[in-house]
Amino acid sequence: MFGQTTPSEEKINIEEFRDKMLGCWTGKNIGGTLGAPMEGKREMTDVSFYVQELGGNPAPNDDLDLQLVWLLAVEQRGAYRLNERMLGEYWMRYISGPWNEYGTAKGNIVNGLYPPLSGFCNNEKWKNSNGAWIRSEVWACLFPGAPDEVMRFAWLDSCVDHCGDGIYAEIFTAVLESAAFVESDVRKLIDIALARIPADCRVARSVKLAIECHDSGIDWRTARNRIVEESADLGWFQAPANLGFVVLGLLYGEGDFGRSICISVNCGDDTDCTGATAGAVLGIISGRKNLPQKWIDPIGNAIRTVAVQNYQLYVPATLEELTDRVIHAKVQVERENPTLPRLTTGPTRISEAFRERFGKAGEAAERVLARSSRALGFDLPWGLLTVEYGTSPVTAPGETQRLTISITECPHDNRLACFNWQLPEGWTMNPGPSQALQCKQRMTAFLAVEITPGEFSDSVVYLPVRLRLSDRRSPLWLAVPFQLRGAVGQEDLVYSEWYKDDEDRLFARRAEKLFLK
Incomplete structure (x- = not known):
């Protein structure tokens, strides 16, 4: 996995290690x-x-x-x-x-x-x-x-x-x-x-x-x-x-x-x-x-x-x-x-x-x-595809944001990864729903696009993306999620406002733990 590596010369006695871990x-x-x-x-x-x-x-x-x-x-x-x-x-x-x-x-x-x-x-x-x-x-x-x-x-x-x-x-x-x-x-x-x-x-x-x-x-x-x-x-x-x-x-x-x-x-x-x-x-x-x-x-x-x-x-x-x-x-x-x-x-x-x-x-x-919490990764047979949201997948109609698409760990030189986004009616992408990204070994290929959501047909919309490597006939299909802001509520299961005081909050958490034990 690590290619040509030199084994470490640093040693830890196993009995000392066991005692420290215990x-x-x-x-x-x-x-x-x-x-x-x-x-x-x-x-x-x-x-x-x-x-x-x-x-x-x-x-x-x-x-x-x-x-x-x-x-x-x-x-x-x-x-x-x-x-x-x-x-x-x-x-x-x-x-x-x-x-x-x-x-x-x-x-x-x-x-x-x-x-x-x-x-x-x-x-x-x-x-x-x-x-x-x-x-x-x-x-x-x-x-x-x-x-x-x-x-x-x-x-x-x-x-x-x-x-x-x-x-x-x-x-x-x-x-x-x-x-x-x-x-x-x-x-x-x-x-x-x-x-x-x-x-x-x-x-x-x-x-x-x-x-x-x-x-x-x-x-x-x-x-x-x-x-x-x-x-x-x-x-x-x-x-x-x-x-x-x-x-x-x-x-x-x-x-x-x-x-x-x-x-x-x-x-x-x-x-x-x-x-x-x-x-x-x-x-x-x-x-x-x-x-x-x-x-x-x-x-x-x-x-x-x-x-x-x-x-x-x-x-x-x-x-x-x-x-x-x-x-x-x-x-x-x-x-x-x-x-x-x-x-x-x-x-x-x-x-x-x-x-x-x-x-x-x-x-x-x-x-x-340097890793981003706004990125979603997809393991491919020939590399790792990452879609990084400029702001968030939680968005609203009309809010334009930048998407950065990258491919790493591709073992093939000079291949094109061809994307085709299946956009719902009213959704737009600049420079358009079709793009291509040139892949090279040991390098990361980047592509930036802008997407503007239209109306949401559900609380979460999954945009289908057809992806094909240039020398392969068979496509891969991915789903890139976007959630309508405000459509998914977040219930605070433990510290809800109806608890009268800190003692009630603490009791509720302990009761949950006892129930789940």
Whole structure:
């Protein structure tokens, strides 16, 4: 797949890796269980240990169980055969949670707005929220010590139900956690992750504010309030502030596991997510063997699900079973990409030159950040066709927009890809409904057109496109979707306005989770 490559000289001892990964999942369960009772509270809290009766089991948490879906996709398809549309199909089959961005993504996919459009369209309220960065650990465990490479999969994952800062948030956590397998300095890890998201995005602003407050000697409670104020225009349950709370826990906790997760949780808001991610990061750094036993004993090693269909998902019963499955998948990923750091029975060996590259994003990372959430891809037998909307597939009659059509990965030189758009009456295209694009090996061919919708015959119109390669007689048919603005309602399943207060909202979400369990 990667042509002529030189196998990586960077090695990670498999037993150390297993202990760190088991620490990751254990810390995830601990932090998520600690924060579960406070989820949705907008005020600061003051917990120092679990407040609920646990009976030896963790609280069920979508933060972990969503990742089981991606693990299955890697096991069945191979990591480097995955694309965003394929992950969207796994989403539709296995993820049952209907709330917020999860449900919006499903509704979009039903209407043909496949990833990444499923995270971009009809998702203004939740596009920057927390559903993606909370599920980054599986990618970090599959790509340990590979911060540039893990970005690719964080993007594929997060674009299913997010765009903008919702995507940058998962890139941030996936990079930080991937690097944590070979770097234990928290401040360096934060800098490594910051180097791989846009410097002016809202996630970066919150993280930098947390760092500034810490370095200025401001107490964590004051720092928390400053982060809340800085993100006030986004509202609650949004990624920038909550990732700021994770960073506060990591910085102000000063390496103390219990203190760190408690600070993140006590900041309020999406507390199960902040506690779970802070716990996962510290679990990777310390390994399971160095986590405080007092935090492990009340919840044990079980996995409890809440947002996935267990049938045919092969849910592991324990964290140990999950860890062993991911190790098996990691070995598979190494076969697909031999340039990654490799597991070995010998000592861990990560060169200084390799570590130095962590400080700056490489070309692969830049390509990830350049990807558009307004693009719809079509796998062809002879390449990849992408249609990028200038504004959005959600539009209205008379609104002209630019479409950029591109073909990549074509193995043939000097062939014409001939397009013929079957436009409904009243729809127009400039320079016309027929175009041709010259394809060349190892190059990307571009074509720009303008389209102006006429009247919509339905809430969603699928424009048929006849596509033929110049030396092939048989055509391919594609369907390019356009949705009439305002014709598809977005029901807020959890936080509807009829809830009287935050307590009602929280009760409704918990009731849904219990029902779906």
